[in-house]
Each structure stands twice: as C-alpha cells, then as structure tokens.
Amino acid sequence: xxxxxxxxxxxxxxxxxxxxxxxxxxxxxxxxxxxxxxxxxxxxxxxxxxxxxxxxxxxxxxxxxxxxxxxxxxxxxxxxxxxxxxxxxxxxxxxxxxxxxxxxxxxxxxxxxxxxxxxxxxxxxxxxxxxxxxxxxxxxxx
Amino acid sequence: xxxxxxxxxxxxxxxxxxxxxxxxxxxxxxxxxxxxxxxxxxxxxxxxxxxxxxxxxxxxxxxxxxxxxxxxxxxxxxxxxxxxxxxxxxxxxxxxxxxxxxxxxxxxxxxxxxxxxxxxxxxxxxxxxxxxxxxxxxxxxx
DNA sequence: CAACAGTTTAGAATAATTATAATATATAAT
DNA sequence: ATTATATATTATAATTATTCTAAACTGTTG
Ligand SMILES: [Mn+2]
Ligand SMILES: [Mn+2]
Ligand SMILES: [Zn+2]
Ligand SMILES: [Zn+2]
Numbered sequence: 001x002x003x004x005x006x007x008x009x010x011x012x013x014x015x016x017x018x019x020x021x022x023x024x025x026x027x028x029x030x031x032x033x034x035x036x037x038x039x040x041x042x043x044x045x046x047x048x049x050x051x052x053x054x055x056x057x058x059x060x061x062x063x064x065x066x067x068x069x070x071x072x073x074x075x076x077x078x079x080x081x082x083x084x085x086x087x088x089x090x091x092x093x094x095x096x097x098x099x100x101x102x103x104x105x106x107x108x109x110x111x112x113x114x115x116x117x118x119x120x121x122x123x124x125x126x127x128x129x130x131x132x133x134x135x136x137x138x139x140x141x142x
Numbered sequence: 143x144x145x146x147x148x149x150x151x152x153x154x155x156x157x158x159x160x161x162x163x164x165x166x167x168x169x170x171x172x173x174x175x176x177x178x179x180x181x182x183x184x185x186x187x188x189x190x191x192x193x194x195x196x197x198x199x200x201x202x203x204x205x206x207x208x209x210x211x212x213x214x215x216x217x218x219x220x221x222x223x224x225x226x227x228x229x230x231x232x233x234x235x236x237x238x239x240x241x242x243x244x245x246x247x248x249x250x251x252x253x254x255x256x257x258x259x260x261x262x263x264x265x266x267x268x269x270x271x272x273x274x275x276x277x278x279x280x281x282x283x284x
Numbered sequence: 285c286a287a288c289a290g291t292t293t294a295g296a297a298t299a300a301t302t303a304t305a306a307t308a309t310a311t312a313a314t
Numbered sequence: 315a316t317t318a319t320a321t322a323t324t325a326t327a328a329t330t331a332t333t334c335t336a337a338a339c340t341g342t343t344g
Contacts, residue, residue, distance in 0.1 A: 017291070080218075083331090112259070129272070135265060136265060159310055223332095
C-alpha cells in the first residue's frame with residue numbers, strides 16, 4: 001500500500017471489506033512519507049487524536065492483524081515489553097534508539113550485506129536482519 | 143559465571159545472598175556446556191522437573207531479574223510473544239529456528255563483522271547484532 | 285429491497301508479569 | 315550462640331496486554 005492510495009479499492013482487492021474504521025486506519029498508517037513503526041497503543045492514540053468518532057480497541061487489534069496477515073504490515077521484535085509493527089514489510093535493518101525507544105529503517109547502502117558463513121543442515125535462511133542499538137553519546141556531556 | 147562454579151561464593155561476591163533457591167537456579171542455568179536460551183516458563187518447568195521442593199514462580203522471576211541486573215543474563219527479543227533470556231551476555235548473533243522456536247548462538251567466525259556505514263549524530267552505537275531466521279527447507283520434501 | 289457473510293463493539297476471559305505483605309532466612313552485631 | 319537487621323521467599327492479589335464472545339451493525343450480492 002502506498003501513499004495517497006484509494007484505500008477503499010485497495011482493501012476490496014485485498015479481500016477486506018472497506019469499512020470506515022479500516023479506511024481510516026489505513027490512512028493513518030500508509031498516507032505518510034516514511035516508514036511507520038508503531039505499537040498498537042501508538043496507533044490507538046493517533047486514532048483518538050485525529051478522529052472524532054472512536055474506534056474500539058478490539059477493532060484496532062483486528063485491523064492491524066488483518067493487514068499483517070495480508071502482508072501490509074510486519075511485526076518487529078526489539079523490546080520484549082513492546083510489540084512493534086512496521087509499514088515496511090521488506091527484509092531490512094534497523095537502528096533502535098534506546099533513549100527514545102524509536103526504530104529507524106536502514107537503507108540498503110547503510111549496512112554492507114551480511115555474510116553468513118554457517119549453514120544449518122535441512123534449514124534454509126529466511127531472512128538476515130541487523131539491529132544496531134544506539135544511545136546518546138555522553139562522552140562530551142557533563 | 144562458569145560451569146561447575148561454587149555458586150554460593152559467586153553469589154555472595156555479586157552481592158546476592160546465596161539462598162538455596164538461587165543456588166539451585168544458578169546450577170540449572172550455568173552448569174552446562176553451551177549457552178542456555180530460555181523463557182521463564184522453560185526455566186520454571188526445568189526446576190519443577192529437577193527439584194523435589196518447589197520454587198515459587200515469583201522467586202523464579204525475581205532471581206532471573208536479579209541475575210540480569212548483575213550482568214549474568216541478557217534479555218533477547220526475537221518473538222514479541224515470548225521473552226527469552228540468554229546466559230551468553232556478550233554482544234553476539236543468533237540463528238532462530240522458526241520451526242522449533244529455538245535460538246542458536248553464532249560464533250564470531252560464522253558471520254563476518256557487520257559494516258555499519260551510517261552514523262546518527264549525537265548517538266553512539268551500543269551493539270550490532272544479526273538475527274538469521276531459518277526454517278526447514280521443503281524444496282526436496284514431498 | 286432482502287439475505288448473508290463479514291465486521292465492529294463492549295465487555296468478559298486469559299495469560300504474563302509485577303506488587304503486596306506476611307513469613308522465613310542469611311548475615312552482622314552483640 | 316543469641317539477637318537484630320536487612321533481604322528473600324511465598325501465596326495471593328493486582329495489573330496489563332491481548333484475545334475471546336456474542337450481540338448489533340454494515341457491506342455486498344442477487
Ligand atoms: Mn501478534
Ligand atoms: Mn523484563
Ligand atoms: Zn522498519
Ligand atoms: Zn545467545
């Protein structure tokens with residue numbers, strides 16, 4: 001799904017009924033320049049801010065999981081206490097800012113292709129992803 | 143902490159009172175050849191199998207967190223639905239078997255050092271870790 | 285307009301983790 | 315050794331995130 005799409009059409013094509021809740025959630029998720037990394041709570045908060053009518057929390061969960069199942073969202077595990085979703089569903093690397101708990105996507109060219117030398121018999125590699133944890137550099141800061 | 147240590151001494155040195163619960167948990171965690179990757183549930187199950195007297199679940203949580211705080215255990219996030227701990231506290235890479243949900247440590251020589259070209263101003267890199275997801279290769283399997 | 289499957293919703297249920305506060309234990313002080 | 319103190323364990327309650335339930339509602343199809 002891309003920016004400024006007709007989500008009604010897109011949802012229907014995908015096999016999801018374009019309810020007003022789903023269209024609104026798609027607008028919040030996909031009508032943006034950059035990748036969006038969010039928790040269900042982030043999303044629910046955004047919805048209640050940007051919308052006059054409320055969407056039930058169960059619907060937010062249902063919709064996020066439906067979109068994930070259809071391949072429009074990817075679940076990211078960084079912090080075992082928080083479940084993140086990502087509008088970038090490709091295999092890709094992340095920076096994780098430990099101060100702000102924000103995820104940032106890494107462009108292909110920002111991390112050299114990882115060379116995995118080991119292989120496990122009978123198993124194939126599904127993905128190779130790098131997580132770079134960063135935090136504020138307190139060296140020159142009293 | 144290493145294999146066959148005197149955990150009573152070790153715990154005391156660390157500033158933790160060597161209660162019989164803690165010593166037993168240390169034996170289960172650290173008296174082994176290889177790194178141990180576990181969930182609280184895995185550990186609680188092992189305890190109840192290997193021990194005649196029970197250890198309360200609260201104590202298992204308390205002890206794991208105490209050991210983590212002292213730097214003897216590291217929390218690993220792979221699966222947002224499960225919280226893993228790791229007796230290997232160094233920065234290191236993992237294979238994750240999606241069939242069995244097992245983590246496997248990666249030796250230094252099995253993955254080439256990852257070259258991170260990007261840097262974020264004001265932030266320093268704390269760790270660079272790779273996660274290789276593997277699953278059974280169903281190509282030659284009817 | 286039916287008719288029907290799919291969706292939303294409030295609220296209940298579940299599960300993992302953390303908090304509470306009484307009891308027990310380890311260590312330090314006498 | 316006895317006592318005093320800080321720490322730890324425990325059963326149980328509370329909290330939190332997520333999922334389930336079942337009734338009401340809505341989108342689609344004919
Ligand atoms: Mn999920
Ligand atoms: Mn934790
Ligand atoms: Zn991403
Ligand atoms: Zn490990």
